[in-house]
Amino acid sequence: MTARTVPTVAALTVQEAARRRVLRALAVLTVVLLALSAWGFSRIDAEFGGLTSGEARLAAATVLNLVMFGLSLIAALGTAFLAGPTVAGDVESGVALAVLARPVRRGAVLLGKWLGLVVFGCGFVAVAGLTQLLIVLATTGYWPPDPLTGLALLAAQAVVLLTLGLLLSTVISPMASGIVAVGLFGATWIAGVVGEIGAAFGNESVARVGTVSRMLLPTDGLWRGAMNAFQDPALLTRFSDAFRGHPFLSEVTPTPAYLGWAGVWVALVLGLAVIAFTRRDL
Amino acid sequence: MTAGPSGETAARLLAELPPSPAVWCSGLRKRYRRRTAVEDVSFSVGRGEVVGLLGPNGAGKTSVVKILLGLVRPDAGEVLLLGRPAQDPRARARVGYLPELFRYQPWLSADEVLRLHVRLTGAAVPEGERRECLALVGLADRAGDRVGGFSKGMQQRLGLAVALVARPELVVLDEPTSALDPLGRADVRDLLLSLKAREVAVLVNSHLISEVERVCDRVVILDKGRLAASGTLQELLGQQEVRLRLDGVTARAEARLAAAGGLTREGNSFTIALADEDTATVPDLVADLVALGVRVHAVEPARITLEERLLGILRTGSGGERP
Numbered sequence: 025m026t027a028r029t030v031p032t033v034a035a036l037t038v039q040e041a042a043r044r045r046v047l048r049a050l051a052v053l054t055v056v057l058l059a060l061s062a063w064g065f066s067r068i069d070a071e072f073g074g075l076t077s078g079e080a081r082l083a084a085a086t087v088l089n090l091v092m093f094g095l096s097l098i099a100a101l102g103t104a105f106l107a108g109p110t111v112a113g114d115v116e117s118g119v120a121l122a123v124l125a126r127p128v129r130r131g132a133v134l135l136g137k138w139l140g141l142v143v144f145g146c147g148f149v150a151v152a153g154l155t156q157l158l159i160v161l162a163t164t165g166y167w168p169p170d171p172l173t174g175l176a177l178l179a180a181q182a183v184v185l186l187t188l189g190l191l192l193s194t195v196i197s198p199m200a201s202g203i204v205a206v207g208l209f210g211a212t213w214i215a216g217v218v219g220e221i222g223a224a225f226g227n228e229s230v231a232r233v234g235t236v237s238r239m240l241l242p243t244d245g246l247w248r249g250a251m252n253a254f255q256d257p258a259l260l261t262r263f264s265d266a267f268r269g270h271p272f273l274s275e276v277t278p279t280p281a282y283l284g285w286a287g288v289w290v291a292l293v294l295g296l297a298v299i300a301f302t303r304r305d306l
Numbered sequence: 307m308t309a310g311p312s313g314e315t316a317a318r319l320l321a322e323l324p325p326s327p328a329v330w331c332s333g334l335r336k337r338y339r340r341r342t343a344v345e346d347v348s349f350s351v352g353r354g355e356v357v358g359l360l361g362p363n364g365a366g367k368t369s370v371v372k373i374l375l376g377l378v379r380p381d382a383g384e385v386l387l388l389g390r391p392a393q394d395p396r397a398r399a400r401v402g403y404l405p406e407l408f409r410y411q412p413w414l415s416a417d418e419v420l421r422l423h424v425r426l427t428g429a430a431v432p433e434g435e436r437r438e439c440l441a442l443v444g445l446a447d448r449a450g451d452r453v454g455g456f457s458k459g460m461q462q463r464l465g466l467a468v469a470l471v472a473r474p475e476l477v478v479l480d481e482p483t484s485a486l487d488p489l490g491r492a493d494v495r496d497l498l499l500s501l502k503a504r505e506v507a508v509l510v511n512s513h514l515i516s517e518v519e520r521v522c523d524r525v526v527i528l529d530k531g532r533l534a535a536s537g538t539l540q541e542l543l544g545q546q547e548v549r550l551r552l553d554g555v556t557a558r559a560e561a562r563l564a565a566a567g568g569l570t571r572e573g574n575s576f577t578i579a580l581a582d583e584d585t586a587t588v589p590d591l592v593a594d595l596v597a598l599g600v601r602v603h604a605v606e607p608a609r610i611t612l613e614e615r616l617l618g619i620l621r622t623g624s625g626g627e628r629p
Contacts, residue, residue: 025395025428029426040413043413044413117409118409121377121405122408122423124376125375125376125398125401126395127396127397127399127428128395129395305379306372306377306378
C-alpha cells in the first residue's frame with residue numbers, strides 16, 4: 025500500500041510543480057539570471073583586459089559563486105513556495121480530503137510529496153547549474169575543479185530547505201511556511217557570513233554564531249561547500265587573504281560528519297513533519 | 307497457509323456469518339478545545355442500505371463523517387468500515403467519499419483526477435469504465451479539460467464520479483447537492499437510487515430533507531453533537547394518517563371513526579391516525595360512513611413529513627415522542 029502511494033504521490037507532485045505557475049516564474053527568473061550572467065562574464069573578459077590571469081580567475085570565481093548563490097536562492101524560493109502549497113494548500117483548499125480518504129497512510133502521502141519535491145529541486149539545480157557552468161566556460165574559459173560535488177551540494181541545500189518548508193506547511197498556512205523557510209534560509213546565510221568575519225578577526229564568540237546556525241539549519245554549510253567546489257583551488261594559496269570573511273568565496277569543504285549531520289537533520293525534520301501531519305485533524 | 311479440517315470449518319463459519327455492516331461506530335466523541343463537536347454518537351449502516359444523516363448546522367454531521375473516514379481523530383469511540391477497524395487505511399479500500407468541501411487538483415484533467423484516485427485505491431479500472439463514470443455524472447465531454455476551469459457544480463459532479471469510480475461498497479456523500487441546480491439534484495437522486503439497486507451502502511448527509519425522505523431507508527438525526535433520533539422512516543414518522551371532511555356526523559358515525567384509530571376533530575375535519583396498515587381500512591370506513599348517512603366531501607391520506615418530524619425533534623429536544 026505504501027509502496028503504491030509514495031511513487032503515485034511523488035509523480036503527482038512533480039506534475040503539480042511542472043504545471044503550476046511557480047514553474048513558469050522559476051523558469052523566467054532562471055533565464056534572466058543566466059542571461060545576465062552570460063553578459064556579465066563576457067564583460068569581465070572584455071573590460072578587465074589589464075588583469076593578471078590570476079586576478080581574472082579570482083574575479084570569475086567570485087562572480088560564478090555570486091551567480092550560483094542567485095541560483096540557489098531561486099531554488100530555495102522555488103522549492104519552499106512549492107512545498108508550502110503542496111501540503112498546507114491542499115489541506116486549506118480541501119484537495120487533501122478526497123486524497124486522504126483513500127486507503128493511504130498520511131506518512132506515505134507526505135513522503136511521496138517530499139520525494140516529488142526532491143526530484144524537482146534536484147532537477148532544477150542540475151539543469152540550471154550545469155547551464156551556468158557552460159556559460160562560464162564559453163565566456164571565460166573557466167571550468168570549476170569539482171562541478172559534480174558543487175551541484176550535488178547545491179541540490180542537498182535545496183533538499184534541506186524544502187524539507188523544512190514541508191514541516192512548516194504541515195503546521196502553518198502555505199504562504200507563511202514559504203516565507204518562514206526562506207527567511208530562515210537568509211538568516212542562516214547572514215549568520216554564516218557573520219561567523220566567517222568573526223573567524224577572520226579571531227573573535228571566537230562571533231565565529232560561533234556561524235557554527236551554531238550551520239548546525240541548526242545545514243543550508244549554509246552545504247552552500248559554503250558548494251562554493252568551495254566551484255572555485256579554482258589555486259586561488260586559495262595565492263589569494264588566501266581574500267577568502268577571509270568573504271561571502272562568496274569559501275576555504276572549506278564540508279566534512280563527512282557534517283554531511284552525515286545534514287542527512288540526519290533531513291530525516292529528523294521529515295519524521296517530525298510526518299508526525300505533525302498524521303496527528304492533524306482535517 | 308495450511309487449511310486443515312479446523313481451518314476449513316473456521317473458513318466456512320466465517321463465510322456463513324452475515325456480512326459486517328458497511329459502517330459501525332460506537333461512542334464517538336470529539337472536542338475541539340472546549341467546544342464539543344460530537345458526543346457519544348453510535349449508529350450503523352447495513353450493507354446496501356441508504357442512510358440519511360440529518361441535523362441543523364453545527365450538529366456535528368461533517369465531523370462524524372470525517373471521523374468515519376479517518377480524517378479527524380476521535381477522542382473516544384470505535385469505527386468499523388466494511389468490517390475493518392478504521393485506523394487501518396485498508397478499511398477505506400472500497401469506500402467512496404464526496405467531501406463537503408469538494409476540490410480537486412486544478413492542474414489535472416477530470417480523467418486524470420479519476421485515474422489518480424483509482425491508482426491510490428489500488429484498483430484496476432479500465433478507461434472505458436472511468437468514462438462511463440464521468441458520463442454518469444454528466445461530464446462525458448469534459449474528460450480532458452482541466453479541473454481548474456470547472457464551475458462549482460461541475461466540480462461537485464466530478465466529486466461524485468471520484469466517489470464512485472473505484473467500485474465502492476460504501477459511498478459517503480457529504481452535502482452532495484449543495485452546488486447543484488434542480489436538474490443536478492434530480493440526477494443525484496437517481497444516482498442514489500441506482501446505488502441502492504446495486505446494493506451499495508450509502509451514508510448521505512443532506513439539508514434537502516425531501517430528497518433524503520425519498521431515497522433513504524433509515525435516518526440518523528444529530529443535534530448539538532448528539533444522536534437525537536434514528537430509525538427507519540416508518541419508525542420515525544409513525545403510522546399513516548387519513549384526513550376526512552364530513553357533514554352530518556352522528557354519534558354512531560363518530561364512534562365508527564374512532565374505531566379506525568386515534569381521532570382528532572376540528573369542526574368538519576376529522577383526522578385519524580390509522581391503527582393498522584391494512585389497505586382495506588380506509589375504503590371500509592368510507593363505505594360504513596356513507597351507510598350511516600354521513601356526507602363525505604373529501605378523504606386525503608396524510609403523513610407527517612420528515613421535515614415536520616425533524617423540526618419537532620430539534621425543537622422539543624426529544625427523540626422518543628411525536629410532536
